[in-house]
Amino acid sequence: MLFIGPPGAGKGTQAALVAHRLGVPHVSTGEMFREHVSRGTDLGRRVAAIMEAGEYVPDEVTVAMLEDRINQPDAENGFILDGFPRTAGQVCSLDALIGAHGLDRVVVFDVPEEELVRRLASRGRADDSEETILNRLAVYTEQTQPLLDIYDGRGVTVVVDGVGEVDVVTARILHALEEGLSEVPT
Numbered sequence: 001m002l003f004i005g006p007p008g009a010g011k012g013t014q015a016a017l018v019a020h021r022l023g024v025p026h027v028s029t030g031e032m033f034r035e036h037v038s039r040g041t042d043l044g045r046r047v048a049a050i051m052e053a054g055e056y057v058p059d060e061v062t063v064a065m066l067e068d069r070i071n072q073p074d075a076e077n078g079f080i081l082d083g084f085p086r087t088a089g090q091v092c093s094l095d096a097l098i099g100a101h102g103l104d105r106v107v108v109f110d111v112p113e114e115e116l117v118r119r120l121a122s123r124g125r126a127d128d129s130e131e132t133i134l135n136r137l138a139v140y141t142e143q144t145q146p147l148l149d150i151y152d153g154r155g156v157t158v159v160v161d162g163v164g165e166v167d168v169v170t171a172r173i174l175h176a177l178e179e180g181l182s183e184v185p186t
């Protein structure tokens with residue numbers, strides 16, 4: 001299953017909560033990169049400036065790290081991807097890794113842009129400066145938003161209203177997941 005949405009939509013928070021509820025690992029490529037940066041690894045040194053500018057890390061780097069993670073034994077029975085895939089190339093790589101039918105559900109977060117900017121500005125992360133926020137939103141619109149059409153075409157997306165209290169949004173997601181694939185086009 002994967003959670004997709006613009007920066008500030010709350011997908012990280014929700015992915016952690018839902019993963020805990022479902023007993024599967026929460027796999028966040030952004031968290032993994034931040035850990036590398038704070039540990040000062042080679043990879044961390046490679047990606048720090050990219051992240052600070054709000055750009056995307058090259059696909060081959062991201063995919064290799066993701067592949068390692070989902071091959072861990074704890075991911076054997078499923079996982080929640082948060083922040084991956086973000087590019088069309090990453091969609092292809094994920095299909096190659098788990099099969100086009102391996103993805104059971106794509107949860108799409110719907111949050112208006114003014115709310116995103118407000119949330120990001122109050123979060124205080126290293127890549128949450130005003131300039132970077134605007135760039136991250138632009139990069140999302142250009143490179144990641146088109147992926148919604150790909151997954152929509154596969155009939156696996158559920159759109160969740162991401163505005164509201166954290167536990168209300170979690171309940172909406174769990175409810176949407178329980179509803180089955182009622183949105184599969186016929």
Ligand code: AMP
Nearest residue numbers: 029030031051055056057062083084086
């Ligand atoms: P996130 O925590 O998901 O907002 O990710 C923080 C930053 O990590 C992003 O702005 C990118 O610079 C980088 N990043 C995380 N996931 C990916 C990905 N799938 N592809 C490319 N860059 C990524």
